[in-house]
Amino acid sequence: MTLLDYSKERSVAIKAVLSASKVCQSVFQHLVANETLTKDDKSPVTVADFSAQAIINTCLKEHFPADPIVGEEDSKDLQGDSGKVLREKVVSLTNGVLSESEQLGEQQILDAIDRGNYTGGAKGRHWALDPIDGTKGFLRGGQYAVCLALIVDGIVQVGVVGCPNLPVNYKEPEGERGTLFIAVRGQGAFQRKFSDEKEEAIQFADISSTAESTFCESVEAGHSSHGDAVEIAKLLGITRESVRMDSQAKYCSIARGDADIYLRLPTSKTYVEKIWDHASGNVLVTEAGGRVTDVNGKELDFSIGRTLEKNKGVIASKASIHDQVLKAVQQVLNK
Numbered sequence: 360m361t362l363l364d365y366s367k368e369r370s371v372a373i374k375a376v377l378s379a380s381k382v383c384q385s386v387f388q389h390l391v392a393n394e395t396l397t398k399d400d401k402s403p404v405t406v407a408d409f410s411a412q413a414i415i416n417t418c419l420k421e422h423f424p425a426d427p428i429v430g431e432e433d434s435k436d437l438q439g440d441s442g443k444v445l446r447e448k449v450v451s452l453t454n455g456v457l458s459e460s461e462q463l464g465e466q467q468i469l470d471a472i473d474r475g476n477y478t479g480g481a482k483g484r485h486w487a488l489d490p491i492d493g494t495k496g497f498l499r500g501g502q503y504a505v506c507l508a509l510i511v512d513g514i515v516q517v518g519v520v521g522c523p524n525l526p527v528n529y530k531e532p533e534g535e536r537g538t539l540f541i542a543v544r545g546q547g548a549f550q551r552k553f554s555d556e557k558e559e560a561i562q563f564a565d566i567s568s569t570a571e572s573t574f575c576e577s578v579e580a581g582h583s584s585h586g587d588a589v590e591i592a593k594l595l596g597i598t599r600e601s602v603r604m605d606s607q608a609k610y611c612s613i614a615r616g617d618a619d620i621y622l623r624l625p626t627s628k629t630y631v632e633k634i635w636d637h638a639s640g641n642v643l644v645t646e647a648g649g650r651v652t653d654v655n656g657k658e659l660d661f662s663i664g665r666t667l668e669k670n671k672g673v674i675a676s677k678a679s680i681h682d683q684v685l686k687a688v689q690q691v692l693n694k
């Protein structure tokens with residue numbers, strides 16, 4: 360049996376995520392209010408979401424033409440007369456970060472976005488892409504993340520997360536921003552600056568009890584119950600104030616020890632989590648010495664399609680305290 364090292368997937372994913380992160384940064388600088396659409400589920404989507412998906416899917420097609428992609432966005436809102444204004448912006452922004460030889464026509468960009476329409480599943484390989492995770496964070500100048508993962512036979516093997524607004528060192532919040540996180544299953548977790556290829560290994564903080572830990576939680580109370588988190592913190596003896604941020608930057612933050620526990624506590628009976636919101640973070644946390652389950656203690660199942668239909672909520676923490684955290688979560692949720 361040949362052992363797959365995924366080195367090509369790793370380097371292509373890094374290149375794609377960095378290039379898409381650049382388009383997001385450039386859009387933010389030129390952001391105008393009417394460039395934001397609201398989707399059926401009331402979540403926002405911007406020109407940057409579309410451009411980032413076009414760039415990454417084009418890069419994946421070039422290097423892995425046979426690989427299908429599960430991407431969050433589709434080109435529906437860019438089609439026809441009603442989509443003309445937005446479409447033209449997406450075309451010019453996308454080409455703005457591509458070199459002369461890489462320039463894309465309008466149809467190529469729409470087709471690239473729609474390469475993300477794969478249904479997912481348990482067999483073979485596919486990519487999971489969230490071109491901007493935390494679009495609300497992006498719009499408010501806070502944390503957001505460009506997230507790309509390779510799933511093989513239902514297991515996440517490679518995860519790359521670009522966090523354009525995350526300080527390289529959380530102890531220097533005013534220092535350089537733009538941090539890239541990289542993990543390959545069985546090969547550890549790493550971070551690097553956007554500006555420098557040098558990587559450093561990362562791991563969870565060295566805590567010995569939950570009382571020493573800090574929560575990292577959603578900004579939006581509608582995405583994770585803040586009230587339940589307070590109750591759980593009490594049970595775990597946590598006194599430190601929670602860190603709140605949008606996006607999978609939460610997985611990145613705990614993986615490098617800025618905080619310790621990420622809880623996504625169900626707020627509705629009907630919301631189903633999407634694979635692109637959790638795939639890269641899953642392998643990153645695991646490789647940094649953490650564990651991820653849902654609130655029932657089940658591993659996240661990436662093998663059933665575009666959603667995590669079989670799971671409810673997410674608990675990510677250092678592996679050694681995970682059982683204790685899970686127990687506290689269940690105690691509060693079962694009340």
Ligand SMILES: Nc1ncnc2c1ncn2[C@@H]1O[C@H](COP(=O)(O)OS(=O)(=O)O)[C@@H](OP(=O)(O)O)[C@H]1O
Pocket residue numbers: 402431489491492493494495496576577578579580581582583604605606607626627630633636
């Ligand atoms: N009701 C509900 N419950 C849980 N999750 C939801 C819900 N609605 C949306 N979403 C998804 O949340 C993604 C953003 O997650 P965040 O962790 O950034 O949320 S938060 O803004 O910090 O609260 C967000 O991802 P993006 O659309 O990529 O920003 C959505 O996929």
Ligand SMILES: [Mg+2]
Pocket residue numbers: 402403404431494
């Ligand atoms: Mg979205």
Ligand SMILES: [Mg+2]
Pocket residue numbers: 489491492493635636
């Ligand atoms: Mg998302």
Ligand SMILES: [Mg+2]
Pocket residue numbers: 408431489490491492493494
């Ligand atoms: Mg998104």
